[in-house]
Amino acid sequence: MNDPSHLARCAQLAMVLEVAAHPKPGNVDRDHDFPDTTFEHFLASAVGTYPVLEEAARSRTGAGALIHAAAEESLRWQRGGNTHFGAFVLLIPLLMAAGSKTQASKIVLDTTSEDAVEFYRAFSIANVRIDSVPDFDLGESNSADRILEDGVKLFDLMKLSADHDLIANEWVSGFERTNWCADMITKKADTMSINDAIVCTFLRMLAETPDTFIRTKFGRDKSIEVSERASEVIRGSMDLASIKSEVHEFDEQLIREKANPGSTADIIIGGLFVALVRGLRV
Amino acid sequence: MNDPSHLARCAQLAMVLEVAAHPKPGNVDRDHDFPDTTFEHFLASAVGTYPVLEEAARSRTGAGALIHAAAEESLRWQRGGNTHFGAFVLLIPLLMAAGSKTQASKIVLDTTSEDAVEFYRAFSIANVRIDSVPDFDLGESNSADRILEDGVKLFDLMKLSADHDLIANEWVSGFERTNWCADMITKKADTMSINDAIVCTFLRMLAETPDTFIRTKFGRDKSIEVSERASEVIRGSMDLASIKSEVHEFDEQLIREKANPGSTADIIIGGLFVALVRGLRV
Missing domain, CATH: 1.10.4200.10 (Triphosphoribosyl-dephospho-CoA protein)
Structure with missing residues (x-):
């Protein structure tokens, strides 16, 4: 059951079931919308990103570009802004690994500085609120050049955030909480x-x-x-x-x-x- | 935007948004489950049938087999029994026609007796409650042979039900209500x-x-x-x-x-x- 379409549908259904679950304190669920982001925006994002999820399930490299593509496709399907950015950062390596934490850990370790640049691009279109990463201020437009020059991998960026960011922590510590x-x-x-x-x-x-x-x-x-x-x-x-x-x-x-x-x-x-x-x- | 993946996601999202909408008198919605069939069963069915929906969007013939495949795939993804049989009967020709009522009307008119046999097979696995069609009792196992011998097309079967079945009526009167x-x-x-x-x-x-x-x-x-x-x-x-x-x-x-x-x-x-x-x- 590890065919790419099956894996992509598991990812869609995971997003759909999560947002539907209620009462889920503080978050959007079937009973609660946020002012600009509704339950239906999350549903449309989960459904709409299918082709990127399937492509991830066929890929062994390119996590950064896949996260970027998922963030873009999500915005094409709904007008509620960022719905699943953190979920994509977690799901993409898991899809590439067919759900195996061992494989996913290898995949994230092998990410490149191109992945890091794509991640920054995804970040800026998704308009996600974050702590600035110490050495690479995400607000600075020349960060991409510096990342490539310095050869900083996406995995390295995640290491910088791992002590205060749950998703980054999953990347660098074997997807244990997942x-x-x-x-x-x-x-x-x-x-x-x-x-x-x-x-x-x-x-x-x-x-x-x-x-x-x-x-x-x-x-x-x-x-x-x-x-x-x-x-x-x-x-x-x-x-x-x-x-x-x-x-x-x-x-x-x-x-x-x-x-x-x-x-x-x-x-x-x-x-x-x-x-x-x-x-x-x- | 008529590529098969886009059309299949529109079909998934249509099923997801419909079941989520509330309060929707008498039906399963985000606030109401039936004893054996829950909101989540509908969500899983909508997500799980993606490959069949995409195949329908690539096809111009074979509506019966596609309805049968959708009913089977739906049951693979959830344990709540029939969720979307009627929806598949309507969505499959619409997917084949990229949403055009004119094209869909041609497609259903061109169905064959093989389509009719596949439709009967889908019917029996989905365990749908219906009025028996006058000339072909769905409970009789030799109906399939009689359909092929008599050359009865799926469109003909729909004509027999069109005065009392909303979906059959859509097939034979140009998808006007849709x-x-x-x-x-x-x-x-x-x-x-x-x-x-x-x-x-x-x-x-x-x-x-x-x-x-x-x-x-x-x-x-x-x-x-x-x-x-x-x-x-x-x-x-x-x-x-x-x-x-x-x-x-x-x-x-x-x-x-x-x-x-x-x-x-x-x-x-x-x-x-x-x-x-x-x-x-x-």
């Missing part, structure tokens, strides 16, 4: 609906790892505080039904504060993709 | 969200045309009664917001009565597909 999510979703889906398995895994992940998106918007302390609140919400629970009102309240709080754990959602997408490739069925 | 839906969704999407444009068009369609699915389950009188109720709900309304509580109440009524206007939803999918092909963007 796999942890895949295992947890698969296990939970044995005893609960796929929706509840996703939401419970999302909360568990958020409780254990402060979210990059929130850190970038509000600073480290806020991201830690949100994780502590996630931890309180899920403490001792075995299923979603028993904590539904607490989860709803947490959701409303985060939406009021505009604190959306977008990077946690990206890891969930990666985990869902790996789980679907391994045979998880809705 | 185009009416495409125009209405596109026009409404100028002034309201895509969700509300879909729901309003669904209600308008249901008010004007009794639903095949409801007729098959409960008889002609019931299907007319449901349409009359839809008509009352939307009477005089210009948008969804002003009639939201009436629509919710209608939704709860139909769900209690298990009266799901599934064929109306299929036409909406066809209309959304045509609108997306013509350039509608979320």
Whole structure:
């Protein structure tokens, strides 16, 4: 089942199921739109990027250009701006590796400075909010030249961000959190609906790892505080039904504060993709 | 924009947006599952059938085999049983025609008795509830032989059902309702969200045309009664917001009565597909 079309559909479905899952505190889901970015924008982006996802599943090199192409295709299909940039950064190497963390780790290690330049281009069109990377200010137009001159690989850039960026951290540390999510979703889906398995895994992940998106918007302390609140919400629970009102309240709080754990959602997408490739069925 | 991949993604997105739209009285949507068939089953079916949709967009003959292949692929991706059989019967000729009603009408007119046999095979695996077609009882295993011997084309079978089956009627009368839906969704999407444009068009369609699915389950009188109720709900309304509580109440009524206007939803999918092909963007 590792044919490129199958893998691309697993990636589409991972994005669709993730955004549909509810209540998913702080993020866009079937019950919550953001002012400029709606549930339907995420659905259209997930569906529209199919050809790039399939091309990734056929490729062993060119991760940067594929991330760039996915970001472009996503914007062609919807008018809500950036929906899946972090998800593409995670999904593209996983697609190239047919879901194997060992293969994906080799693929990211082999990235080049051309990949880094393409990544910067993708970044600027997706209009993503990030901490500036120390040595290569993304706002500076001559960064691309400097990257090529210095021979900086995309993997090197990810290393610079790995201590404060969840997705970069996956690239440089063997896609461990993604796999942890895949295992947890698969296990939970044995005893609960796929929706509840996703939401419970999302909360568990958020409780254990402060979210990059929130850190970038509000600073480290806020991201830690949100994780502590996630931890309180899920403490001792075995299923979603028993904590539904607490989860709803947490959701409303985060939406009021505009604190959306977008990077946690990206890891969930990666985990869902790996789980679907391994045979998880809705 | 008529390349096969673009057309296939328009078909996927049409199915995804249709099932997401809410409140959609009586049917599965983001807020309502049926006991055995959930929102996620519909999402997985829409995503999973991509290769068949793309193949249809490359084909000018073989509608029956394509409908059969779509029904099979849908069941491979989810465990909720039949989700999109009627939608496939409508979408396959529209994909083959790149959304043109004139081309689609030629394509269905040119179907063969092999198409009819494949259609019967698709029917039996999808386990669809229907009125038996007068001359060819679908429960009889020798129907296939009789179809080939008698040279009955798939178009002829549709003619036999056209007076009481909405999808068959589209095949034999130029896909007019599908185009009416495409125009209405596109026009409404100028002034309201895509969700509300879909729901309003669904209600308008249901008010004007009794639903095949409801007729098959409960008889002609019931299907007319449901349409009359839809008509009352939307009477005089210009948008969804002003009639939201009436629509919710209608939704709860139909769900209690298990009266799901599934064929109306299929036409909406066809209309959304045509609108997306013509350039509608979320």
